[in-house]
Amino acid sequence: xxxxxxxxxxxxxxxxxxxxxxxxxxxxxxxxxxxxxxxxxxxxxxxxxxxxxxxxxxxxxxxxxxxxxxxxxxxxxxxxxxxxxxxxxxxxxxxxxxxxxxxxxxxxxxxxxxxxxxxxxxxxxxxxxxxxxxxxxxxxxxxxxxxxxxxxxxxxxxxxxxxxxxxxxxxxxxxxxxxxxxxxxxxxxxxxxxx
Amino acid sequence: xxxxxxxxxxxxxxxxxxxxxxxxxxxxxxxxxxxxxxxxxxxxxxxxxxxxxxxxxxxxxxxxxxxxxxxxxxxxxxxxxxxxxxxxxxxxxxxxxxxxxxxxxxxxxxxxxxxxxxxxxxxxxxxxxxxxxxxxxxxxxxxxxxxxxxxxxxxxxxxxxxxxxxxxxxxxxxxxxxxxxxxxxxxxxxxxxxx
Numbered sequence: 465x466x467x468x469x470x471x472x473x474x475x476x477x478x479x480x481x482x483x484x485x486x487x488x489x490x491x492x493x494x495x496x497x498x499x500x501x502x503x504x505x506x507x508x509x510x511x512x513x514x515x516x517x518x519x520x521x522x523x524x525x526x527x528x529x530x531x532x533x534x535x536x537x538x539x540x541x542x543x544x545x546x547x548x549x550x551x552x553x554x555x556x557x558x559x560x561x562x563x564x565x566x567x568x569x570x571x572x573x574x575x576x577x578x579x580x581x582x583x584x585x586x587x588x589x590x591x592x593x594x595x596x597x598x599x600x601x602x603x604x605x606x607x608x609x610x611x612x613x614x615x616x617x618x619x620x621x622x623x624x625x626x627x628x629x630x631x632x633x634x635x636x637x638x639x640x641x642x643x644x645x646x647x648x649x650x651x652x653x654x655x656x657x658x659x
Numbered sequence: 660x661x662x663x664x665x666x667x668x669x670x671x672x673x674x675x676x677x678x679x680x681x682x683x684x685x686x687x688x689x690x691x692x693x694x695x696x697x698x699x700x701x702x703x704x705x706x707x708x709x710x711x712x713x714x715x716x717x718x719x720x721x722x723x724x725x726x727x728x729x730x731x732x733x734x735x736x737x738x739x740x741x742x743x744x745x746x747x748x749x750x751x752x753x754x755x756x757x758x759x760x761x762x763x764x765x766x767x768x769x770x771x772x773x774x775x776x777x778x779x780x781x782x783x784x785x786x787x788x789x790x791x792x793x794x795x796x797x798x799x800x801x802x803x804x805x806x807x808x809x810x811x812x813x814x815x816x817x818x819x820x821x822x823x824x825x826x827x828x829x830x831x832x833x834x835x836x837x838x839x840x841x842x843x844x845x846x847x848x849x850x851x852x853x854x
Contacts, residue, residue, distance in 0.1 A: 469707045470721050476704035479697035481689045482682065489747050492708070494676045496721060497766055500709050502674040507705035509671035510690070512664045514698040517691050526665050526691060552684050571692055 470496070522593075524586055525551050525569040534558075534567060541565045543600040547590065547619060549573050549607055557605060565603070568593060573606060574615040587619065594628050604632045665691075717788075719781055720746050720764040729753075729762060736760045738795040742785065742814060744768050744802055752800060760798070763788060768801060769810040782814065789823050799827045 470492060477488035495503040519525065520532035527533070534540065534554075544565025548554045554567050570585040582588070594602050602623055606612035620630045636654040637646055665687060672683035690698040714720065715727035722728070729735065729749075739760025743749045749762050765780040777783070789797050797818055801807035815825045831849040832841055 469704070469711045469723060473704040473708040476697070476701040479690075479694060479701060480686045482685070486747075487677065490677070491675045493721075493745060493747065495674075495705070496708060496712050499674060502671070503705045503709040506671040506674065507702045507709070509664070509668040510698045510702035510705070513668040513687070513691060514695050514702070516664045526688075528664060550688060552681075552688065 519571070520569075523567045523569055524571055524589075525554060525567065539564070542598050544603065545594060545599045545601070546603040546605050547616075548605045549612060549615070553605065553607070563603075570606070570615070573611045574618055575611050582618070585615070587622070590619065591622060591626065594623055595626050599628070601629045601631060604630065608633075608635065714766070715764075718762045718764050719766055719784070720749060720762065734759070737793050739798065740789060740794045740796070741798045741800050742811075743800045744807060744810070748800065748802070758798075765801070765810070768806045769813055770806050777813070780810070782817070785814065786817060786821065789818055790821050794823070796824045796826060799825065803828075803830065 473492045473495075474485070474488045477483055477491050478485065480488075483491070495506075516528050517526050518528070520527045520530075520535055522531055522535040525532050525534075529536075541564045544563070545568055546554075546557065546563060546565055547568045547570065548557065549570050549572065551569060554569055557563055557567075568590050570590075572580055572585045574580060574582065574585065593599065602619075604616040604620055606616045606619075616632055620632070623630045635650070635657060637643065637650060643651065668687045668691075669680070669683045672678055672686050673680065675683075678686070690701075711723050712721050713723070715722045715725075715730055717726055717730040720727050720729075724731075736759045739758070740763055741749075741752065741758060741760055742763045742765065743752065744765050744767065746764060749764055752758055752762075763785050765785075767775055767780045769775060769777065769780065788794065797814075799811040799815055801811045801814075811827055815827070818825045830845070830852055832838065832845060838846065
């Protein structure tokens with residue numbers, strides 16, 4: 465694979481997360497040998513998304529409009545605000561159909577080691593929104609990782625100081641699991657948070 | 660992630676080999692949130708490669724020209740022809756700097772279950788080239804998988820019937836390995852092919 469535009473393609477594919485040299489070569493080979501329409505399609509989809517997709521002015525998620533579909537929906541309960549890290553997390557919550565409120569998507573998490581501070585995930589905007597008088601409860605649904613927990617802690621403390629009711633997703637034993645195979649930390653949390 | 664051009668991007672990314680819904684969403688999120696220049700770059704690289712890259716008329720590998728760099732190189736020994744499955748395999752052989760001949764890149768392998776027959780990997784063209792009077796030896800360097808072995812067998816038999824000298828890459832114990840940890844099939848082959 466020595467030619468210019470082929471090398472350029474392999475290099476460009478390597479910018480995708482989780483794609484190394486071998487995978488990039490395999491992808492380039494597949495597209496050029498077996499799926500040129502797919503290559504054209506992906507090229508157009510990338511160009512369109514890169515120029516059209518922006519952030520919802522209310523919840524920060526990706527959208528092509530001023531406001532995303534969820535924020536525009538009049539059926540949504542505006543008194544509940546659920547804070548998530550990414551649009552994928554939001555999608556996971558939406559699939560449960562158990563939450564009818566609105567979201568605030570951080571588009572990241574606090575991560576001092578990576579240089580990601582409160583400004584990078586729009587915390588000032590979140591605090592302004594949470595204290596607008598409409599929101600009655602903020603539900604912290606960041607991930608249960610070290611960084612997600614730290615992010616939830618920082619947001620929770622700041623909102624409590626402003627007199628907002630803050631809750632966190634329950635930690636506990638996953639549905640359908642046998643205690644014998646659940647890790648110790650999860651069982652300990654489930655014991656402490658028993659109801 | 661509900662909007663049109665975002666969904667289109669996720670769908671298009673799924674056409675890449677080894678990329679499912681989750682990976683595609685993660686890639687789309689990464690490009691749109693952290694690397695929009697990368698998205699534009701990849702878009703252009705895909706469009707350019709899809710329209711510029713074609714097959715070398717002599718060896719079938721990817722190139723932007725009539726003939727690839729290797730086939731154009733006058734320093735190459737035109738009496739030796741090495742048959743490989745993909746450009747990546749060719750690149751692996753080139754990195755050894757142990758082969759100075761030319762290549763024929765099948766751009767695939769015989770795979771009846773996937774409907775890939777002799778015509779799809781250009782065997783007629785390979786036979787014509789091998790019998791042009793210049794080629795003295797054909798070296799079969801297809802992979803040592805079931806399909807690669809079958810492909811080598813078919814090509815080998817056909818060329819021998821045409822009176823061409825055919826060799827196959829040696830099977831044996833990999834360099835730097837301890838016998839204790841080498842699989843049985845490899846040791847058995849190394850015993851049979853001992854020299």
